[in-house]
Amino acid sequence: MIERLEFILALARERHFGRAAQFCNVSQQTLSAGVKQLEERLGVMLVQRGSRFQGFTPEGERVLEWARRIVGDTRAMRQEVASLRRGLSGMLRLAAIPTATPIVAALTTPFRAHHPEVRFSVQSKTSGEIGRLLADLEIDAGITYLENEPLGRVTAVPLYRERYRLLTAVDGIFGTRDTVTWEEVGRVPLCLLTPDMQNRRIIDRHLTNVGRASEPLLESNSMIVLLTHVRTAKWASVMPAVLADSFRLSERVRSVPIVEPDVSHVIGLVVPEREPMTPLCASLIVEARAAAPTIADDIASL
Known part of the structure; x- marks a missing residue:
């Protein structure tokens, strides 16, 4: 079941059967069959089919929301079990708006000092892309604006005010x-x-x-x-x-x-709102809260 839900997430991400199959490292036939089996099990059509991918049915959109939740919780469970056995490790995937990229090292450097087995992937993305990537489980956390546009269901830690x-x-x-x-x-x-x-x-x-x-x-x-x-x-x-x-x-x-006027906007760390939170995200939240006062003071002095 989890593998088939992963197929649905990949299809939502790629909007194309062939690219989704490639992303999942399976053949297109295997992915299509997996989606079909999920439809048969649930008793509803999930995908609007034609000569190419045309989107999800209303039922498919709801299943997609559940897939994000279930797959996210499954990954969190696996990560927590692994961390109990050998400590925190793996890849922490971050995305930051371009204007906030200078402060990423203020989070990753102390994080690595406390968890040397963790590796990092950092991308520069727009705020809209960060929201989508978080929802689709393609990144673990983002650094973005907190006040101006909808963020979705996230846990946020303010870091500094952008002037x-x-x-x-x-x-x-x-x-x-x-x-x-x-x-x-x-x-x-x-x-x-x-x-x-x-x-x-x-x-x-x-x-x-x-x-x-x-x-x-x-x-x-x-x-x-x-x-x-x-x-x-x-x-x-x-x-x-x-x-x-x-x-x-x-x-x-x-x-x-x-x-005239002197304006500012809050930049912060966001992670998906999930309980329990993945060990990587929980540890990143701890580092962000510890680093935030120093980051804010350094930037306020510019």
Whole structure:
């Protein structure tokens, strides 16, 4: 039964029978047969079939929710039993929004010191992707915004407040200023992250609140692309203070605090809401709560 539920999760992830089979390391025939057997056992159609995967039936959507819960609990049970026998080990899968990647080491480094047999996988993902990956059991935890958009059923640990800086060349617009206002930022030729990033949506909202439309001349999902444009002194950008500091800006680029209004948003660790929690997630929560005051103080001092 668990294997067949895993097939359903893979199908939801890949939206394609062949790729789902590959993800599960089985043949497409084996996966299709497993889904069919699950349908026969439950007495309902789960998948809308055609020449290709067309989605789940309403009953299939409900089974998918149960599959996530059952498979998640099964993995948690196996992980806990293994940890009782040989201590905490295995792969801890993390995803962080791009603007929070500089603080990941503040969690993984002390975690590894306490649990040296654990390995890490860290991905940079949008907040929306993190929510989906958590729901589909593809990651164990995420680092994302806690306040602005729905998170689903998660346990959250606040880590720090994200504040914003105008990145501009020393000889560029506002390059000699100690602070700038959001209204002034709206008058600058900007290069910003793409709209699929929650950070961009936050910036858009703050510019709109001061009567300025967010109309960047360049959009990119790469921080490096944005920074190289800023260095030309023809563009400016808006980035969180922690990210601006992590670039170790050269003498050619300045990070200018944005005020009036002075806004901030909470970034935190999220793990699926489950009882009992997996040993890896439970230990990560402990590390996050211990590290949060130091992380918050370090970032507040930027």
